[in-house]
Amino acid sequence: MTAKDLSSSSLPRRQWRGEDFVNIIAYIILTLWALLALFPIYWMLKNSFEPNQLLNVWPPRILPNWERLSLDNYSALLARFPLPLWFFNSLLVALVRTIGAVFFGSLAGYTFAKLYFFGREVIFWTLMAVLMLPGFILIIPQYQIIRALDWYNTYWALLVPGITGGVWAMFLMRQFMRSLPTELIESARIDGAGEFAIFARVIAPLAAPGMAVLAIFQFIGNWNSFIWPLVVTSTKEMRTLPVGLGLLSSPKDTGQVTPIGEVMAGATIAALPMIIVFLFFQRYFLRGITIGAIKG
């Protein structure tokens, strides 16, 4: 890693020495775009802590009004909507589905990468054929099957369909498992270990970095998922954070206009946990995201 760092940082800098102005323009563009990307998040945070009388005014203040910052928007929103319940629903959906994807995805990925069985290639490529299938087009029959199973507006509907992480999770783990040494599996087998024990005790610990990447992306994806919980739930109590808060934008659903400070407070409650997860596991995002695509 260090050798790579040296070559990518110090060497090219010497090449660019004669073109300092190109460098300056590059940094200006990079920084302006960074401000543009981060501004909405800053604006959400800042507006969530300021009273509504300060928000619906012209001209708006760009910097926070430090003396007037408070948690009033948060308490007002909490009094109006079952936010702790939405938070719990989001967390439950994200956790259960992430655990499901990591467990079933790793197990299937390991099987396709390392075990031999009749029909392996046929089954694998049948699964891969739908990897690019646009999920939206299946929403209508999926809604119908949830109705038919009598799962509408229940946790079953939120948790079960796609709990194995689907083909994507399997493929990601298969790519990761392929690089693990097969000799370890063989020697564990000679030592008399059962097939599941080999997966759980020998393979799983070695595949932990791959599982971490899968877990982080699954957790964020499921926390943020919108259309599925929107379609299969109907009561306030069953909503997840993005769906419950999304309805704040249209008074026809809530029967009242929610003041903008409270909307921003709700947005912060939904967004902040993911921003924290991102900052914590930054490294996995900036490297892990490309595993599936590049090794492909």
Next chain:
Amino acid sequence: MAQSKTPYSMAADVQQVRSRREPPTPLGRIRDEIRRSNKWAYLFITPLLLDFLIFTVYMVISVVALAFQEIYYGQSEWVGLRHFEWIFKDPQFWNAMKNTLIYTIIVVPGGILLALILSEFIFRRSQRVQVFYKSAYYLPSVVSTAILALVWSWIYNPFYGILNFFLSIFGVEPVSWLTNPKNAMLSIILMSIISGVGVSVVFLTAAMGGIPPELHDAAKIDGAGNWARFWSVTVPLLRPTLLYLFVVGFISNFQVFEQIYIMTQGGPGYPGATETVGYLIYSSAFTSLNLGLAAAQSVVLFFAILVFSVIQFRVFASEVEY
């Protein structure tokens, strides 16, 4: 012990066994392979296969079947091609298809071009500078689109919105971003590009790291400037990554829904200036309660996405031959 054989030694064994005693019939070979299969493997892939068969394969069959039915409160009736005939005559559907195309054709290539430029600027910096900018660009992607759409609706507010304030500094009159049919789609496109560029930047900088530096050195010796090297060395070598970003980008943006649902509900005006096929499917199914029509619209959307994906593979494949 047979279970521990890898596919390669397996193949060799099968050859040997066949030449010695097994009859060389396909059936005999299959029986032999089944005997040598790791039986646990079938158990290990069962959960994935069940999930796949029920919630994907069966759903694909169902959506096609539903497209030929009329559904009234649980009762269904076969109506043949009636929904498709309706769709092809329906100005609302064609308006939605046009909006979806405009949205996708600007957001995907526009976003990738921007990401390419940003990646080129980022790529040669020190590790710390790279991580800082990549993180900043990536951050909006970890926030739910629905939540970003709430924040952007406030940014676009015509009376108190911060965007109109910034523009007023340059003397621009207040703009109705989401409520004027002329601006609404543009506003949604802008939000989508700003929020989505980070993912492409991470992919492209990773791929740029895989380009051997010797190629750039050779081009430099030949007298190629930065700009020439970017277009004739970097971009052609990024083709596999670009193909991936284009295809995945087109597939996901063709289904755009959340921004529309939160920010405009398909409006303003009729037919809606921001109504996309995804939003139309949703409102056919859950506002008009016409599941059969929504299924037929889904099938048409699928074929539109398929055609676009094939075109992209063709374009990227044809460029290889030079």
